[in-house]
Amino acid sequence: MPLVDSLSPRQRSGERVRERGFQLAAPIRWKVPLSPALSPLVPRRERESARLYFIPIQMRIPLKFGTETVTAVTCARACARVSDAAGRTAEGWGETPLSVQWVWPSKTEYEVRHRALKNCCVKLAEAWTKFGGFGHALEIGHDFQEKVLPVCLEELNRAANRAGEAIPWLAALLCCSVFDQAVHDAYGNLHQRPVYDTYGPEFASLDLSRFLQPADDAAVSFKGKFIQDFLLPKRVDRLRAWHLVGGVDLLDQSELTGSEPNDGYPVLLSDWVRRDGLKCLKVKLRGNDADWDFQRMVNVGRIAVEHGVEHLSADFNCTVTDPAYVNEVLDRLHREHPRNFDMTLYVEQPFPYELEQHRTDVHSVSARKALFLDESAHDWRLVKLGRELGWTGVALKTCKTQTGALLSACWAKAHGMQLMVQDLTNPMLAQIPHLLLAAHVGTIMGVETNAMQFYPDASTPEAALHRGIYQRREGMVDLSTVHGPGFGYRLNEINRQLPRPAAEFQV
Template sequence: PLDETELDGTEPDDGYPVLLADWIKRDGLKCLKVKLRGNDERWDYERLVKVGQIALRHDVYWLTADFNCTVTDPSYVNEILDRLMIEHPRIYGMILYVEQPFPYDLERNQIDVHSVSARKPLFMDESAHDWHLIRLGRKLGWTGVALKTCKTQTGALLSLCWAKAHGMTLMVQDLTNPMLAQIPHLLLAAHAGTIMGVETNSMQFYPEASLPEAEVHPGAYSRREGMVDISTVQGPGFGYRIGEIKRVLPSPAARFGD
């Protein structure tokens, strides 16, 4: 919930923040992703405005707008952005980029998106499975790429190389990476040259999933002043220091071979 008006009494009482403002204050957040529907223009516009107003009250600098692959006509995004620029220019200026408004299957949905990227940087996410699709996206008007290690480290590096070689900007986003998955995710962001750090939210969605790893790498699993700290990540094997992590794994579901 964004504020008290969205509370319905079913919220968890687990010691963690519930409202957006409380997360901002606790973690010192400076950038927020706004999740949108992509098929309800009024709802999406009001959501952007409401999050933007909360952000302004709490000294958040940047927003990103994620339309979740449901838009089929660039005018949908353009009209929201144009209205925002006229009615709430400060919030419009805070939007760092627009993320994947259009269907993820780029080959089947070859939509010319130059009109959107003329307004704001336009980042591929679900469509960016490999560098061949990024090449097609650039031709259609996309200007940036969201890299994710969950799509494989090698794939992320190949996409990074092609995008950089062709003047596209980069972000590193996660799919709520917990446990060891968080470390290569943060390392990629640290070396990729992104436009604004890294997106990381596992400490918000399931904060206790990574407690054994956080004992060794506390800064990698908490956000303070809007940042994470990977200074403890060092040594071989992505710097996991896995021998020091007291992670108890369940019994394997199956065994193969000897």
């Protein structure tokens, strides 16, 4: 079982001590090494279980991801019960959509990949219960990803014998993220503090130099620095909301076929813009048809101008192999539709996400527009490589773990890179850590949030309490109802009926 010591060096020195460590019991259980100032109390060993849930969601309209289209998704939710050396306990929760097409683009049948990701979640639930790490919640998450997750992934791929079609690392991070989030939530709940209050020296015993290394060409040091040093002084409760224009989304009435859902929610882009007061539109492109991509930017830009939208972004979803392709689309937009070009704030991940295998020099693209890593930004090391290749920004996602997102954010900000927080169409609980990340790290412009487009009713129980984060109004989301310890879910006020656990492990 992982051991957690979250005492600061000052606290360990024998001065007045408040206990900061805990032991995770479901799915992870931690016991805390005692400070010299504490009596040698032996932690209680309770029989607890790792609980993992799978929640199926049907989309009201399809979403096109690169070359694939999504019509349904399974959300993975995990619960962690933690206890400290004094026997105090607290629960933590994490959740993410298992977005198969995003983490594992492939010609392999969807259900094969879907089943593999669910199996991966189950294996990781068991692995977390057995993990014997040591440290603050951030340290535990980091050590698990460095030491245990690669082994679990190798075992899964070897056992499945998929003839070369291995589960990608990005998919493994996705599955790991639900447990990592639960750890951070539990840590805050145990100490009755919001998660983001626990990222400074009062709680963390190791500074960022334990996790990060600066670029050779940068006058940067992480010694004596903590995550707290790279966060905004005060979280932003109202964030500009980016709407996703998917590859098969309808733009105007000429595209209506009569088969659209009649469920009271908008279908056409212009209706969404009017209803939600949108000011920012993210446009999904194909990346293999320059004329189509150009025309899509033009058509969306026309609607944007007509309705007072201020910003666009272009997302090629890893389908481009040559920077000249992106440059051609941008240059043509600049020549023929300069206003649309000026409205385009940044370009997101045009090139394959296997950055180490595809070391493409992208300086020519980032000379035209800010260029953001997304799928490639698994961790700070790849952000470092991306910077060397010419990328200028990082799109963070909590579905690549809270731990990884925070470390990548710190590395990027220290090196002058811009940040954005991108969505994975996060519903229910998954929406809250997602929005909190954007509210605390500071982004180029607001946050992407689109679950209300594709499955708004999935979050009905949560929206009864947190209306402002599941509905966009005046182009914004409002986090003012998210408060209290942990991630501020306020679960005891949400009437969510969960299915039976898909997996449960005794510890």
